[in-house]
Amino acid sequence: MIKNYFKIAWRNLLKQKGLSFINVFGLSIGLACFSLFLLYAVNEFSFDRFHQNRNNVFRVVRWNKAIGNRPEGGDSYMPIPLGPAMKNDLPGVVNFVRLREGWGESFVKVNNSTIPLDVMFVDPQFFDVFSFKILMGDKHTALKDLRSIVITEDIAKKLFGETNVVGRVVEIKGDKTFEPFTITAVAENPPANSTISFKILANWAFMESNTETGKRNSTRWTASGYQTYVQLQAGSGLPNDAATLAAFRKKYYPNEAEELKKRAMWSGSESPISYRLQSISDMHTNRTIEGGLMPPISPKNIWILLAIAAGVLIIACINFTTLAIGRSASRAKEIGIRKVIGSDKRQLVAQFLIEALVLSGISAVIGFILAQLLLPYFNTLSGRELVFSYQQYPEMAWMMAGLVVLVGLLAGTYPALILSNFKPLEVLKSKVRVAGANLFTKSLVTVQFILSIGLIISTVVILQQIHFMQNQNPGFNKENIVMVNAESIDAKRIFPLFKQQMLAQPSVKAVAGTDIGLGAGSGWSVMDFEYEGKSKSVYEYSIDADYIPLMSMEMKAGRNFDAKIASDTITSVIVNEALVKDFGWTIENAVGRALKGYDEKFSPIVIGVVKDFNFRPLRESLKPQLFHQFPGSAPFKYFVKIEAGNPSATLAAMQKTWTSLEPNLPFQYDFLDESLNQFYKAESRLGNIIGWAGSISIFLACLGLFGLAALSTVNRTKEIGIRKVLGASASHITTLLSKDFLKLVLIAIAIASPIAWWLMHKWLQDFAFRISVEWWVFVFVGFIALLIALFTVSFQAIKSALANPVKSLRME
């Protein structure tokens, strides 16, 4: 019997080629979309679960209660001695691994070419605690020697063109000079769902004994900048034992509470800072803890994305349902006969459901191929390196199978119930005339358009906001500025030489030095101090006298730094308007004020006020900020203002200058405007994703509308014929047939607009600088949607309006 159902399903599919195409095509797209997002979600939720020791390995985090004006939160930056101390002092800690990650790029030299690459120092027990796979070499002896390194297969291929490279030697730049290291193992690339990721691993012991910072920090409890993981005995109660952890903290920071009290930041008797052990499976989804290179995500966002993808899929399912119902007129006779010759309802329901399942099965195959083809693009969109691997994501197998069944049932149930309920006598006497669209299908079509119009409105608003943020005047001129990265060189010594040689170029207008660049990935420096009994946080930048003119920043009061005035490099600071406001001054009386409490030894004096400028993303409000030229900071970023136009000649000259000054290290630079745009990568990504979802869903909705219009035209062939014989014009017929559908689109616009407005209004609240949602967006999107729908529907309507009426009447 089942076989028979399949046979009939297949034949129906072939018989109704147009409709089947619409259904299969739509469902394939929906399934492709959804499976990509499902893969993404599964990947996000499976983060770090591949470690065999996942239940016993914890990341040590420092948890701060709200101190001063800083909110409660945690971070995972630990001092070097913490790991060994924990193993020594705390029962249950059997092993620890420290990671020095995210300390910027090192330079790796192979065959005389130098490449900037991340080198991560880790304790040799790294491979015992974590389950990263080794391809070549022995994981127990890898990293045993001081100068041994492990590289990933990608890096092996990049450096040597092959993976069989154990025993080879590469040179890595230490503090000053290049030193040889031996490759002891080649590791598989860390999977896409790993928080810890690496390219080159080097021995922690080398870092502690052979680098300046390592030597300096190796016993310091106040230099936090390293990740520490501990492995506990199975079943250890330590993660929940706050008392033991507090005692441990107190042992190494005995006077913490008192010191904070002295700085007026804390009034309790117990320290507000404590150690916690964070389960590694919690790392990727817990946004309250800072630290690590892979930023945690909010599960809410994943669910939102999944919901959007599900929306697209549902639109495709709705197509199936509405078309099946629309087609029911032509199937009514078949159903009637089947009932008369002995089929009961159950068997008919089964038959129609199997038809739907066959269809969703075929669509799944096509959709899956489509998803595979789209994966590389999706990866750039999502910023992940995903693969459809059932080994890595075993749950994907049953999820996909379940999805196919679910989609089949979702799409097929309603039509199956409707169709199987037909009374045989009535359909055989053709009393029931099932119209192309009943109230239910009309509502479904409306839902489709609500979803797609809502998505498109959201896209427009998001794009507007991004455009606004990228083009809003940040308070300085960001055009034609090259930021040269001098972090790895002797920046202070080289800067004057570089500046002098560059200024000799006619295309270079100005050169300035600063310790921190601007834009995404530049980092920041915040100074906390107590001013007149209140705790203050101030963003600081070390600059030189050329910086403010180079950036075309505007002075509101006072003056810029002057290279001739000696005190300018010792006590003078320039502050922004936000600081003036925060400190309770006015622009007029700010100059000459002292920032008391800033430092124990001296109080900086304000010499000027600069107009507020957006040194942080426009998401954030303007914060108090100051410029200084204090000794002790170095110009790690060289800002070079060049002439507008093609920069390649100037860049080549810059490269040449760089090489003449620093022959060992490559020339690295960014354009300031591009770096600033990078601030909005997350928003761009969201805009992209929602834009795609919106386009796909409106396409699918129109596909369904197209089919439905075709069916309703077929169902009304006789009526149209009679009307034409009676003298109706083609435009009259077109209007007659299109009107009903366009009404649905109008209703959808009316419902989608307020919902989209509310959602976007909420989304925009996260931005300190934001656009307001304009009414014309709704009119514009609504108009476009209407136009597309009109085009879709009238295509069918015009076709039938132009057909010969005699033909259609004879057919009846």
Place this chain on the structure above:
Amino acid sequence: MLLNLKNIYKWYNVGGNRTFILKDINFEVQEGEFISIMGPSGSGKSTLLNIIGMLDEPNEGTYNFLHENVFKLKEKQRAQLYKQYIGFVFQQYHLIDELTVYENIETPLIYQDVKTSERKALVADMLDRFNIVGKKDLFPNQLSGGQQQLVGIARALIAKPKLILADEPTGNLNSKQGEEIMQLFKQLNTEGVTIIQVTHSEKNAAYSSHIVNLLDGVIKR
């Protein structure tokens, strides 16, 4: 006795008026009878046949089929009774356009959960008997009217019903084709199948053992 109808009334409410289609029908059929129902257009013949065939229900009255009170049965039991004992033949043939001749004939057996091998044998017998083996893979629209009606009858017979109900089975056929169908009915009747047909043709009625005249919803003897 195969079936009997007692005090059957069927009416429609049209514009506030009750229009009677069938008025106090009392009717009994013995096994092995061949009955023709005749009467003018609109007299309620099809309605009566559909009630007998359990496709329609009267507003009043009782109906016994093989000593079961049909309208007291649960939907499922009635469907079972119907599947097992009744076959329908229509004026418009009502074959399933998507299925081949073979599959059309086979379908009732599928609904009765007959095993594949058994189905094959039964359908093959039927094709053989009606001399349409050569047409078994054709679709209905590739057949003539007479051939389609043969398939319709074959389909009605495949599950070995006790009763065949035929609503103007020859209405769309020419007289020669009509005659063949009637011969077939006669033949089936002699094999023990009870037949009730609605017909306008005296000639066709002559094949039957018994004629029931329906006039304005009342049986005239």
